[in-house]
Amino acid sequence: MLRKDFIIQNKVGLHARPAAILAQTANKFKSSIFVEKDGRKVSAKGIIGVLSLGVEMGSALSFEIEGEDEEEAMKTVSELIAGRFGDEE
Incomplete structure (x- = not known):
């Protein structure tokens, strides 16, 4: 098992588009x-689960x-997180 912590840097956090990208990406793996x-x-x-966390910019x-x-x-x-889900440069 791997565990890693991140700080979300997107200005709008994990709103619908980045949450969808995360879910789609996660579903590509068997893990x-x-x-x-x-x-x-x-x-x-x-x-829905990802959105329910209410992730904002700066969230851990x-x-x-x-x-x-x-x-x-x-x-x-x-x-994906380092690239800010493609939201910004």
Whole structure:
């Protein structure tokens, strides 16, 4: 199992478009992918769960990934967050 913490830098946090991108990306992997904020943990594979976290700019998130492709999944999630979901340069 891999676990990594991130600070969301998108100006609008994880609104509908970046939440959808995260869910679509997570669903490409066989591993279980969970995201946690303020003690609430949801599957990153469901857009409703991700939106329910109310992630704003500066929010701290923890990702927990477990499964056969966990390393590739964590690398992809890390790149997605570092790239701000393509929202801004």
